[in-house]
Amino acid sequence: MDISTPEAAAAHFAQRPDAELLYLARHASRYPPAVGAAAVAELQRRGLVPEAPAPSLAPAPAEAPRETWGQLLRQLGKGLFWPSPxxxxxxxxxxxxxxxxxxxxxxxxxxxxxxxxxxxxxxxxxxxxxxxxxxxxxxxxxxxxxxxxxxxxxxxxxxxxxxxxxxxxxxxxxxxxxxxxxxxxxxxxxxxxxxxxxxxxxxxxxxxxxxxxxxxxxxxxxxxxxxxxxxxxxxxxxxxxxxxxxxxxxxxxxxxxxxxxxxxxxxxxxxxxxxxxxxxxxxxxxxxx
Incomplete structure (x- = not known):
């Protein structure tokens, strides 16, 4: 079994039956990482397992900055002394x-x-x-x-x-x-x-x-x-x-x-x-x- 390159692995697993590929995918931890990855890729090509979702390109929402004591005191002072309905x-x-x-x-x-x-x-x-x-x-x-x-x-x-x-x-x-x-x-x-x-x-x-x-x-x-x-x-x-x-x-x-x-x-x-x-x-x- 030649899996030395991604192309060789793909060609090899393209010839394997579905049951063998499913077994390899489920027990990938028992084999070299390339074997499990190639088996999953072939199953995905055949439409037997869903494609992995593409990573979102949207930036993660920035964490709201924490208010400082000075800001809290200013807000308190505004609420205490500044009339606002x-x-x-x-x-x-x-x-x-x-x-x-x-x-x-x-x-x-x-x-x-x-x-x-x-x-x-x-x-x-x-x-x-x-x-x-x-x-x-x-x-x-x-x-x-x-x-x-x-x-x-x-x-x-x-x-x-x-x-x-x-x-x-x-x-x-x-x-x-x-x-x-x-x-x-x-x-x-x-x-x-x-x-x-x-x-x-x-x-x-x-x-x-x-x-x-x-x-x-x-x-x-x-x-x-x-x-x-x-x-x-x-x-x-x-x-x-x-x-x-x-x-x-x-x-x-x-x-x-x-x-x-x-x-x-x-x-x-x-x-x-x-x-x-x-x-x-x-x-x-x-x-x-």
């Missing part, structure tokens, strides 16, 4: 709060421990001013914070809950609840602290968002499956209780928290029934957080 209200509110703090720091105020008179100059809710010709402090105090830590904690809370809520109820409802609850929180604190108070911070407004979502979850006006509803309800209750408990011992105005929470609960009732979209229907200085 469906998230518009929350980034705008975060931007405004951060901007006021940056302007305060740029003016020479301590970034971590501003004085009460400095906070008052930037619009905090000072009873003696608010009740005597400066009612605008009820609103401006929502965007003034008593230091970087105060600001950071409030913005994290706003970001965590605000994005979940805005996605489900829309930008304008989040803005309306935030501002109405913030005003209610400011009114509650000047009403309760008759001896006078210097209060500031976004947490009264954020508590309004807590109350709004809590009412929607309990009334099942927000369409969620059972497990998501329980998880979100647990998160909201935890945030409410943890903030109220921390306010018992700290320099925190829990009355503002309760005022904002109550307003959020009150708004949620008629808002859920009449205005929800179809997909939703199924003296002392205190910080408000």
């Amino acid at each position: 469906p998230y518009v209200a929350v980034p705008l509110l975060i931007d405004l709060n951060v901007l006021v703090w940056l302007l305060m720091v740029a003016s020479g105020i301590s970034p971590t421990d501003p004085a009460g008179r400095e906070l008052a100059a930037w619009g905090s809710n000072v009873s003696s001013f608010t009740l005597h010709g400066q009612p605008w402090r009820l609103l401006t105090s929502l965007f003034v914070h008593g230091g970087a830590t105060h600001l950071l904690l409030n913005m994290i809370s706003l970001w965590l809950l605000g994005l979940m809520l805005e996605q489900r109820v829309g930008t304008w409802r989040v803005l309306a609840v935030y501002l109405a609850s913030g005003l209610a929180a400011s009114l509650a604190t000047v009403w309760y602290h008759t001896a006078g108070i210097n209060s500031m911070g976004a947490s009264g407004a954020i508590f309004g968002l807590y109350g709004f979502m809590l009412a929607l979850l309990l009334s099942k006006k927000m369409v969620l499956d059972k497990f998501d509803r329980r998880a979100m309800l647990g998160l909201v209750v935890y945030l409410i209780l943890s903030n109220l408990i921390s306010g018992i011992t700290g320099n925190i105005d829990n009355i503002a928290h309760l005022g904002g929470l109550l307003m959020g609960l009150l708004i949620a009732g008629p808002a859920a029934v009449f205005t929800m979209p179809a997909e939703v229907l199924d003296g002392e200085t205190k910080e408000t957080s």
Whole structure:
């Protein structure tokens, strides 16, 4: 048997019966590689076994480049500070709060421990001013914070809950609840602290968002499956209780928290029934957080 060249092997196996060629192909490991290859080639020529598919000429898809930490941080920053539907209200509110703090720091105020008179100059809710010709402090105090830590904690809370809520109820409802609850929180604190108070911070407004979502979850006006509803309800209750408990011992105005929470609960009732979209229907200085 001459298989010294491909031509000789082809001529030899062209004369062999199908059964012999099939045996050689099936037991190719017992013979020199050229024997098995020649037997398969002859079987393919006779149409007894399929031709091997031709290798694809298309280039293999390039592996997607892995995102670096810098790219991930840029994306996070964009999602946090850059308004882009469906998230518009929350980034705008975060931007405004951060901007006021940056302007305060740029003016020479301590970034971590501003004085009460400095906070008052930037619009905090000072009873003696608010009740005597400066009612605008009820609103401006929502965007003034008593230091970087105060600001950071409030913005994290706003970001965590605000994005979940805005996605489900829309930008304008989040803005309306935030501002109405913030005003209610400011009114509650000047009403309760008759001896006078210097209060500031976004947490009264954020508590309004807590109350709004809590009412929607309990009334099942927000369409969620059972497990998501329980998880979100647990998160909201935890945030409410943890903030109220921390306010018992700290320099925190829990009355503002309760005022904002109550307003959020009150708004949620008629808002859920009449205005929800179809997909939703199924003296002392205190910080408000």
